[in-house]
Amino acid sequence: MDAGALTAHGEARDAGFYLTALTYGHYLWQRGFAARATLCLDRALGADLRGDEPVLRDWPLPYAAMRWFLAHTPPDVFIGNPRVHFQHLADRMNEPRREQRRWRAWACWALARAARPEWPGDPRHRVVEPTVDEIAARLARHGLAGEVALWRGAFASSPYKA
Incomplete structure (x- = not known):
């Protein structure tokens, strides 16, 4: 499997693309490519x-x-610094579905903080970091039904709670 699996979907970002992205991520993880899998x-x-x-x-x-x-x-x-990646992504998100994708990036930023608290943010990137409650409220507004519960559930084994 390679990146061609994703490009084969063309512009479509539908359920087929979603499953391919998950499958390809798993494939990459199994081969030791943590950054690309993420x-x-x-x-x-x-x-x-x-x-x-x-x-x-x-x-x-x-x-x-x-x-x-x-x-x-x-x-x-x-793996680089996913906390910085998600911080930059959330602050610079473009259309389509800008708000949904922006708040999902902030949600992943919070997960990165929880999973690896030693990863620093980018001190040169001046952005107001949202609280977990703000992230949850925005996911509830812009995300799918049940999305907040999925996100909060990802913190189950973390000392950092959402």
Whole structure:
């Protein structure tokens, strides 16, 4: 499997794209490419889903998987600094579905803080970091039904609570 699996979807960011992004992320994780695997989960979270797609019954939004990837990346495997990645992504998000995708990026930023508190933010990027309650409120407004519960559930094994 390679990046061609994602580009084969063309401009479509539908349920098929979502499942491919999850599958490719898993494939990359199994091969030790933590950074690229994390980016695939990020791509899956950007899919254009309404919430009633059958794929979501078996493969809910990957907040728990994202936190697991971040927490379980071996120290000798490159992952960069996902906290900074999500901080920049959230602050610079473009259309389509800007607000939904922006708040999902902030949600992943919070997961990165929980999974790896030693990762610093970017001190040169002046942005107001939202609280977990603000993230939850915005996900409730712009996300799918049940999304906040999925996101909060990803914190279950973390000392940082949402």
